[in-house]
Amino acid sequence: MITVPMDKAFIIYLMIWLITISILWVRKLWRDNAHDWNPNKSRLFRCDKCHYAFIHKESISISRCPRCNSICVFRKRRRF
Numbered sequence: 001m002i003t004v005p006m007d008k009a010f011i012i013y014l015m016i017w018l019i020t021i022s023i024l025w026v027r028k029l030w031r032d033n034a035h036d037w038n039p040n041k042s043r044l045f046r047c048d049k050c051h052y053a054f055i056h057k058e059s060i061s062i063s064r065c066p067r068c069n070s071i072c073v074f075r076k077r078r079r080f
Ligand SMILES: [Zn+2]
Pocket: 047, 048, 049, 050, 051, 052, 065, 066, 067, 068, 069, 070
């Protein structure tokens, strides 16, 4: 049987925790970048046919409604 002194076992225990936390941190950073949402580039569309509101990530002016598949046109609001 392998005998490990207590001080080395504690260091191994800490290293395993540090590696686990590092892996989880890198995974969180990767997921945040993969699901990044920039509200400046996205646009809110509202379907005229079914009144369904949805957000498109890219700044396009024409999209299809995910509910009824009709064409939706992005309209800029007037500022007073
Ligand atoms: Zn619709």
